[in-house]
Amino acid sequence: MKFVDEAIIKVHAGDGGNGxxxxxxxxxxxxxGPDGGDGGTGGSVWLVADEGLNxxxxxRHQRSFKAQRGQNGMGSDMYGKGGEDTTIRVPVGTVVTNVDTDEQIGDLTxxxxxxxxxxxxxxxxGNIHFKSSVNRAPRKSTPGTPGELRELKLELKLLADVGLLGFPNAGKSTFIRAVSAATPRVADYPFTTLHPNLGVVSLGTDQSFVIADIPGLIEGAAEGAGLGIQFLRHLARTRLLLHLVDVAPMDGSDVVEQVHAIEQELEKFDPELLGRPRWLVLNKADVLPEDERQAVAEDIVKRLGWTQPWFLVSAIARENTMAVCQQVQRFFEEQKQAREGRNDMLPGDVRLRGEDHN
Known part of the structure; x- marks a missing residue:
């Protein structure tokens, strides 16, 4: 199924019925005396998150949605029936923005x-409301008010724990195939991935996380170049980024320069993304002689001044890929324990947990 992560729709709530x-x-x-009833309330338009949609x-096929109008009031003090609401199902992770005001209305998570x-x-x-001591037979009523009319921008942001980041053809799709049941398209040319892929990495009972492979970035992505800018938004919800690079590019380009180029695009798109935990994954180790791999990797890490965790893997040969996933799972568990630890501390208790005070 083609992945579509943005849409513009029009929603029109039902008008209120006339008195x-x-x-x-x-x-x-x-x-x-007067016995004209009130008009019914118009139906509203709701969005509902559905995990069955992705x-x-x-x-693309239906862009306009309208709720039912309220029924007009009737004689014998009969009030009009309210219009039925219209419910629109959207994927979990949809952000809703008012096109006219550019205001975010909500985030369905x-x-x-x-x-x-x-x-x-x-x-x-109805005219029953306008009876008075001086006007016993009022010929007055009020019309129903119009329902709201809005143009909305729907933007889907994937709910993934880990985001794969890197240049085209760095091996991201191969990596996600190696560690999960996802089967993205893999080929030896840039932009094989044209839409995001999600994979669930399972390491045992109650030990799993979701990993997202987005199209590769190129320089100028933050200004709209290439395909990656369309999906950089999906990294906004991830807790950890895995920065994949080809340890020995066939074109002879410098790996360090590639890493810096991606960092610049991240910073231009959203500086907060650059400060998120980001681990370096040096991929395609299998193209190097076995006795040179470690030295090449350590040289790259040293020139980068890299201080966060890094790994040397071969996604196509599935070498060291599960070790990366195990480390990721351990990282998430430590984060969870830290959050629970902070929640368990009593107000005013600033001791480190596990610290023994005699």
Whole structure:
């Protein structure tokens, strides 16, 4: 299925029903008082997150959604029926923005979460509300108010724990195939990956995480060059970035310069991304003689001044790939323990957990 991560739709809530002008007319009561009922409330438009969806492609075919109008009021004090709401299912991870104001309306991050995007109009008042001591037969009512009309931008941000980052053809798709059940397209030319791929890495009972492979970046991506800029947004939710590089590029380019180029694009797109935990994965070790691999890797790490964890792997031969995943799982578990530790501390207790005070 083609991956579509952005869509523009129009939503129109139902108008409120009009109030009614009516008078009570019964046998022996030819001039009864007003009995016009109120109009019903218009239906609203809601977005609902559905974990069964993973694309916005349906909105390529239907872009306009309208809720039901409220029924008009009627005589005999009968109020109009409210219009039915319209519910639109979207993937979990959808960010909703008002196109006219560029204001973010909501972020649907969990299954079943609902977001009101267009409020239905209020029903008009019937003439029973305008009776007074000086006007016993009011011929006045009010119309229903219009329902909200909005143009919305839907933007899907993948909910992944780990994001794979790197130049085209760095081996990201091969890596995700090696560590998960995902089967992205793999070939020996740039931009094999044209849409994000998600894979679940399972290391045992209750030990798993989601990894995302996005299209490779090129210099100028933050200004719109290449394909990667379309999907950089998916890195916004990841807790850890794995920066994959080809340890021995066939074109003879410098690995250190490649790493710096990606860092510049990250910083231009979102400086916060550059400060996120990012581990270096030197891929395609199998192209180097076995007795030279470690020295080449250590030289790259030294020239980079790299201080975070780094790994030397061969994704195609599945060498050391699971060791990376085990380290990632350990990292997440330590993060979880740290959060739980902070939550367990009593107010004012600033001791390090596990510290023994006699």
């Amino acid at each position: 009614c002008i009516s008078f009570r007319r019964e046998k022996f009561i030819p001039f009864g 694309t916005l492609i349906d909105f 969990s299954h079943g979460q609902r977001l009101l995007v267009a409020q239905g109009g209020k029903g008009g008042l």
